Amino acid sequence: MHTKLTYKINGCLFKVHNSLEKIWNENIYEMACQMELQAQNLQAECQKEFDVFYFDQRVGHYKIDILVENTVIIELKAVQEVLPLHKAQLISYLKGYNKPVGILANFGERSLSHRTFANKFDQKNALKDTYDFAKVQIKEKHKIKDLLDIANRILVTLGAGYLAQIYRRAFYYELKLSKIEFSVKKEVEANYLDQYIGSKEVNFFIVGDLLLSVVAVQELNSVILSKFVAYIKYLECNRGLIFNFNALHLDYRYFDN
Helix, strand or coil, X not given: CCHHHHHHHHHHHHHHHHHHCCCCCHHHHHHHHHHHHHHCCCCEEEEEEEEEEECCEEEEEEEEXXXXXXXXXEEEECCCCCCHHHHHHHHHHHHHHCCCEEEEEECCCCCCEEEEEECCCCCCCCCCCCCCHHHCCCCCHXXXXXXXXXXXXXXXXXXXXXXXXXXXXXXXXXXXXXXXXXXXXXXXXXXXCCEEEEEEEEEEEEECCEEEEEECCCCCCHHHHHHHHHHHHHCCCCEEEEEECCCCCCEEEEEEC
């Protein structure tokens, strides 16, 4: 599909790599690639924005690295190794932007790494659904079954690679649709000796006695988790559930006091 166009694009990518080597950040390669593509009389738009929909609900917008001839999405990396998550991100963008072809190019390796992906329009979901509630090993897991189901549906439908706020809006939509009672916590106040001394913005859902957080980070490391536990205590919730959508499979931690 679009073989001639992708062949020409790959030639431009190789030319940029051979000229600049592997010492730059992604933005430098992005600018150089746009210049070379345009020099080859190809329409190339950087940071092209598109609306992201979760089913029929608009949940935000996102920007792709380069769009060529309104057809091919180029996702640029400058990393030591291309990971499965990087591939999943490009597939998500193809689905979200409804474009037929994408190229994942990595300038961080010794030689240019590039791979072409076709958008399989007959494939409904961006990610393969491997979630199995029966295999969840959490005491009283039935208490969070609905939330786990919602999170998995969002991840599989949208795919990985978007900002946290997009997944958060999808979660809001799902909670409303399922008629689960919840509230949104946008601000936390600091009080000391019964006096207000400041506040900070947060993005939490409160479902009964459970504090729910939606993030999109490289990993749920000890710093993120310890801070979330502190929020659970500070907001006087009994339980906490944090989902990370920057993942190939459902990634979460559950805390039950």
